[in-house]
Amino acid sequence: MQTDMKKDNLRRLAIPFKLQPVQRSVASGLTNADIQKAFQFFNRCETKLADVVSNVEQLREEGGATRSSPNLPEVMMLGRSNVGKSSLITALMSPLNNDYVGSNNKIKEFARSSSKSGFTQYLHYYNCGRKLKIIDTPGYGHASKEAHGNLVLRYLQMQKNLRRVYVLVDGYVGISPLDHEMFRILGANGIPWNIVLTKLDKHITKPGITKSSKSGTKQFLTEQDADVINGVVVNALQYVKTMSSTPDAEGGNGTVLEEVFGTCSHRRLNYMGIPELRASVLSTCGLL
Ligand SMILES: Nc1nc2c(ncn2[C@@H]2O[C@H](COP(=O)(O)OP(=O)(O)O)[C@@H](O)[C@H]2O)c(=O)[nH]1
Ligand SMILES: [Mg+2]
DSSP states (O other): OHHHHHHHHHHHHOSOGGGHHHHHHHTTTOOHHHHHHHHHHHHHSOEEEEEEEOSHHHHHHTTTSOSSSTTSOEEEEEEBTTSSHHHHHHHHHSOOOTTOTTOOOOOOOSSOOOSSTTOOOSEEEEEETTTEEEEEOOOBSTTOOHHHHHHHHHHHHHOSSEEEEEEEEETTTOOOHHHHHHHHHHHHTTOOEEEEEEOGGGGOOSOOOEEEETTEEEEOOOHHHHHHHHHHHHHHHHHHHHHHHSOOTTOTTTTEEEEEEEOOOSGGGTTTTHHHHHHHHHHHTTOO
């Protein structure tokens, strides 16, 4: 029975069982029921690009909110250019079916992503089910412009409805000095934030075991690759814990949350971490 349950979990989530303990520990406080509920919410909710804010003046006119549904709770995705913000938002908001690995349905690209740096230039507010907004942002670093940076900074200073910032860090490249600067800014503005590691599929070095079932062909990781991915997530969590226990003099780390989400926004790693992130977003917005 126990073995059957394990097999069933493995099949349904289609990620190696070895990853489960890491996933549970990173998304602390979220139960399986929360994750299921959030999964269905984002699968079913109507999502639309509700507002695009292109300059600081526009922010000021609206007093830090947006014209449409100005009181909805907001979460923001921040990170370097090309780290995978728009792809992550697309995966979060797309109707992934329950057995989503091996599905041949290409997910609809809600938040446009590109391999070209600097593609997202403004603040893009996605309204999810008229309950919350997810904000896509221009990235910092390569190909970013000063005006984009100012827009994000002004938003952070003026925001009224922001509940949390998810700072995306490339899970293959690691944390950069620019990320540190962002952590400091978030701390200085009293905004709760946590790290989301992206593109963890880049650690896949070997094709794993392929299994076929009615719903398609699924790839499982090799044990070695799974160990590496687990290691990256655990290290990041350790890093955050150290940061949280030693807030710097300027209060830069005082608002960090001891949570790390290890993710992949592509099918290659079965949208790893996306269900947990969905639950986190709903919970953060007081909707779980
Ligand atoms: N391998 C891999 N590539 C990704 C992943 N997420 C995004 N990318 C790619 O990274 C590039 C930048 O993605 P995008 O979402 O536009 O990044 P943004 O600039 O932060 O919005 C695109 O070519 C994406 O296809 C992922 O999980 N794994
Ligand atoms: Mg983008």
